[in-house]
Amino acid sequence: MTDKQNSLFVFIEENNNDINLSVNIGKIHLENPVIMCSGTFGYGEEYGQFYNTALLGAVTTKSYSLKPEKGNPPPRICETPAGLLNSIGLQNDGIDCFIKKHFPEAERRGIKLILSLFGSDMDEFSELAYKVSEIKDKIVAIELNLSCPNVKEGGIAFSSVPADIKKIVRSVKRILKIPVIAKLSPNQHNLIEAAVAAEKGGAEAISIINTVVGMSVDIETFKPRLANVTGGLSGPAIKPIALAKVYSLAKEKILPVIGMGGIFSVEDALEFLIAGASAVGIGTANFIKYDIGVTIIDGLREYLKRRKIHDINEIIGRLEV
Amino acid sequence: MKLLNGEIISNERYSEYLYKMVIFSPYICREARPGQFVNIRCAPEGIYDPLLRRPFSIFDIEEKFNVFSILYSVKGRGTEFMSHLEKGDLIDFIGPLGNYIDLAGTKNNVLLIGGGIGIAPLYLLAKQAVVMKKNVFFAAGFKDKSYQKWEDDLIELKIDYTIYTEDGSIGSKGMICDYIRSNIKLFNGYDVYCCGPKEMLKTIQNIYTKSSNRVSVLLEEKMACGVGVCNGCVVKVKHVKGEFRYKRICKDGPTFDIREVIFD
Numbered sequence: 001m002t003d004k005q006n007s008l009f010v011f012i013e014e015n016n017n018d019i020n021l022s023v024n025i026g027k028i029h030l031e032n033p034v035i036m037c038s039g040t041f042g043y044g045e046e047y048g049q050f051y052n053t054a055l056l057g058a059v060t061t062k063s064y065s066l067k068p069e070k071g072n073p074p075p076r077i078c079e080t081p082a083g084l085l086n087s088i089g090l091q092n093d094g095i096d097c098f099i100k101k102h103f104p105e106a107e108r109r110g111i112k113l114i115l116s117l118f119g120s121d122m123d124e125f126s127e128l129a130y131k132v133s134e135i136k137d138k139i140v141a142i143e144l145n146l147s148c149p150n151v152k153e154g155g156i157a158f159s160s161v162p163a164d165i166k167k168i169v170r171s172v173k174r175i176l177k178i179p180v181i182a183k184l185s186p187n188q189h190n191l192i193e194a195a196v197a198a199e200k201g202g203a204e205a206i207s208i209i210n211t212v213v214g215m216s217v218d219i220e221t222f223k224p225r226l227a228n229v230t231g232g233l234s235g236p237a238i239k240p241i242a243l244a245k246v247y248s249l250a251k252e253k254i255l256p257v258i259g260m261g262g263i264f265s266v267e268d269a270l271e272f273l274i275a276g277a278s279a280v281g282i283g284t285a286n287f288i289k290y291d292i293g294v295t296i297i298d299g300l301r302e303y304l305k306r307r308k309i310h311d312i313n314e315i316i317g318r319l320e321v
Numbered sequence: 322m323k324l325l326n327g328e329i330i331s332n333e334r335y336s337e338y339l340y341k342m343v344i345f346s347p348y349i350c351r352e353a354r355p356g357q358f359v360n361i362r363c364a365p366e367g368i369y370d371p372l373l374r375r376p377f378s379i380f381d382i383e384e385k386f387n388v389f390s391i392l393y394s395v396k397g398r399g400t401e402f403m404s405h406l407e408k409g410d411l412i413d414f415i416g417p418l419g420n421y422i423d424l425a426g427t428k429n430n431v432l433l434i435g436g437g438i439g440i441a442p443l444y445l446l447a448k449q450a451v452v453m454k455k456n457v458f459f460a461a462g463f464k465d466k467s468y469q470k471w472e473d474d475l476i477e478l479k480i481d482y483t484i485y486t487e488d489g490s491i492g493s494k495g496m497i498c499d500y501i502r503s504n505i506k507l508f509n510g511y512d513v514y515c516c517g518p519k520e521m522l523k524t525i526q527n528i529y530t531k532s533s534n535r536v537s538v539l540l541e542e543k544m545a546c547g548v549g550v551c552n553g554c555v556v557k558v559k560h561v562k563g564e565f566r567y568k569r570i571c572k573d574g575p576t577f578d579i580r581e582v583i584f585d
Binding site for chain 2: 047079083236264286287290291
């Protein structure tokens with residue numbers, strides 16, 4: 001065998017060296033633990049120009065409400081040190097438009113979708129669930145946005161109450177009978193209680209963290225930099241907060257945790273997995289590093305190879321305290 | 322659009338805060354058209370402060386040399402970072418983004434109204450119009466003489482133009498909008514494209530309220546993704562039945578019919 005043939009052989013062997021990246025988040029099975037966060041990825045159409053978005057563990061859609069939402073007035077975004085403040089206000093085309101227009105496109109691309117839903121009251125969540133019935137077998141899960149800091153009605157105001165969380169999760173789960181993920185906020189004090197409520201309602205997992213409430217002021221005009229005054233902070237600035245929340249919730253073993261908040265590199269993603277996240281969400285990084293999704297998947301594989309670990313599940317929650 | 326790394330060919334200082342950066346990119350030269358922009362990373366790899374990319378209109382394309390350029394004014398940390406880049410450095414950008422302006426089938430007379438850095442996207446449009454043998458008039462307004470060197474670029478296009486500065490340091494003294502208002506009849510039958518500060522655009526919208534000219538406006542806003550997913554860079558536009566809605570400048574624009582825009 002020549003050197004060339006030999007090296008080719010080694011190359012093939014290395015690639016066949018099954019490194020398992022697949023994870024189970026309760027009953028949700030993903031080929032890898034990399035999920036794109038709600039509101040940061042569209043439906044794969046835009047990012048499909050940079051890489052094959054079907055390779056991602058899953059893509060969470062923006063949050064859909066029953067009727068189209070205009071969203072908040074501009075300015076809606078503001079950069080802060082290593083962070084991004086936003087007050088988009090859940091602008092969306094409404095669930096009907098998603099089902100008719102965006103869903104077929106995502107399906108055509110082979111994207112594993114987690115559909116994010118947002119309701120301003122219990123009835124809206126139920127009505128949304130009924131609408132989703134027709135596509136429920138073609139999506140991975142439902143994520144309930146119970147924690148948007150940018151809408152006055154609904155969102156955090158009404159759905160941060162544990163009793164409400166339980167009711168909402170239960171009603172959606174009852175109608176759709178597919179896995180339901182509850183997205184919770186770092187802004188509420190009763191995170192554990194909220195997670196217990198979600199579990200009692202039948203949730204499969206908890207997504208944390210949504211953005212952290214923040215603001216910025218223009219000292220020349222004396223005006224807030226966001227028209228909505230306050231917004232949600234994301235990006236590297238919130239990573240340590242997110243990590244601590246993920247750790248504190250995951251160790252309670254109430255439900256599997258999907259960890260997110262400021263993940264910008266494979267190293268960041270690994271920190272979350274080691275701290276106890278069963279999967280990771282990539283959000284704001286998509287705006288800066290357009291190919292971050294595949295970069296992290298490749299990076300996880302490389303890391304495991306380097307550490308001679310065959311299964312990603314071997315590192316999840318292995319934090320040594 | 323592609324995620325690219327281009328070599329900086331030059332980063333010339335036009336005046337205290339104004340720079341022209343020339344970047345090597347056969348792809349952008351081939352694909353980009355007037356009105357489009359690039360989204361530039363303004364921090365070294367692995368550094369996330371400043372965090373967001375910055376959008377810049379494509380100012381010029383020189384196909385012969387496979388280079389394109391952007392004109393930028395140093396206003397914050399992102400542009401400050403860019404101003405320190407040198408010839409031979411690589412710059413990380415994505416483009417071309419946004420919808421281009423198609424001059425095919427438009428009127429033969431084109432009026433371009435640029436205020437401050439708003440002249441940047443109009444320059445490439447002027448160049449394109451000249452290639453298409455259209456009659457172009459460029460009306461530019463500035464605060465002071467900081468754009469004096471840009472006049473040399475404009476002269477190369479061999480088009481008619483006028484420059485107004487608030488302090489009279491170059492061109493005529495006064496506001497460019499006053500010039501347009503006083504000479505509106507001169508430009509009857511022109512297609513108008515404008516870009517500049519919001520107050521200027523509002524005035525132009527008022528000037529052209531009752532005219533039949535087609536008036537397009539190129540808008541800018543703080544942007545996050547640049548590709549249409551985040552809904553961060555929206556503008557209020559008229560909708561049916563007296564309603565309004567928000568459109569994304571990056572994906573639905575950056576060029577809009579000035580009559581549909583609601584300037585608050």
